[in-house]
């Protein structure tokens with residue numbers, strides 16, 4: 170039988186042993202402690218139903234007024250979000266998308282020909298692999314290393330540049346390692362981009378979720394932009410509304426390049442006009458009300474982190490890595506088993522569900538990634554069981 174599908178979709182779509190175990194355990198009614206929760210809408214947070222749903226009913230949404238960049242009033246609201254972060258930006262440099270994921274796909278189409286390469290830090294967000302595959306772009310990972318905190322290996326980064334490299338991607342703060350890019354690192358990244366003619370793509374979806382009281386968060390939208398820079402974010406984390414499908418790209422850079430990039434991006438977006446009117450009219454209201462849900466999430470993630478720290482005595486086989494921001498935390502555990510086998514045993518023996526480090530591209534074994542979004546009671550039981558499991562092994 171002839172091969173009917175593109176090689177770019179040659180994924181292994183079979184259910185993994187781990188996914189099968191979890192699915193069967195759920196079906197059998199076994200109690201599980203899910204330390205991978207990432208969907209905020211089912212984590213017991215109190216959403217303001219009226220403030221979210223009533224803005225979708227505005228009469229203006231009855232009219233079709235296509236604007237490839239997104240409706241002006243929606244872009245003005247996004248600009249106000251950056252102004253509140255001390256990063257003034259005009260609505261003209263904003264491009265709305267139906268998600269951050271769509272924003273990546275627009276940027277890959279804008280910047281890359283098939284087979285071109287994009288640099289990305291590892292460990293990092295696993296979806297990049299798929300987003301790149303679908304646009305025929307190749308990811309070139311460069312390592313982060315941990316030394317009393319996460320650092321970028323700039324030497325390896327620069328060695329990973331080839332004549333086909335078109336962009337450098339940074340997640341700020343990174344998922345799942347939870348570290349911010351420092352001002353000094355930003356400078357070095359920009360210098361590398363300048364030297365090699367690369368664009369800088371910065372994903373800031375977790376910018377507002379510091380795990381510490383004193384927030385060092387500073388958006389890449391602020392300051393000077395010596396290279397073409399695209400900052401991505403959206404409602405799925407900022408307002409914990411992933412189901413509403415709104416994201417954006419804030420572009421910056423030297424005037425002539427910026428002008429050309431914006432014009433081309435607008436044509437990409439005009440080809441799809443993918444955002445619907447009700448969400449664009451609702452966006453200013455959701456942004457205005459974001460603080461209520463953000464406060465709950467920060468309380469949740471910080472309380473869970475505090476509980477984890479209190480549970481990890483100096484004698485435990487388990488330790489946690491520093492994390493400054495985001496919705497997850499990385500644990501170092503005894504590297505007795507391959508990560509996938511370790512999480513499988515944890516699920517079968519303790520009912521604890523968590524991600525293996527390999528899922529995020531951690532090197533070798535001995536890493537687990539926990540979500541800090543899990544409801545507190547479930548998190549606490551899950552963590553106690555996890556620690557007992559490794560300490561008695």
Ligand SMILES: Cc1ncc(COP(=O)(O)O)c(C=O)c1O
Pocket residue numbers: 267268269270271294340344372374402403404405411415416
């Ligand atoms: C780093 C990062 N970027 C983007 C996203 C997804 O955002 P969206 O729902 O807007 O596609 C996620 C979701 O977890 C993420 O972790």
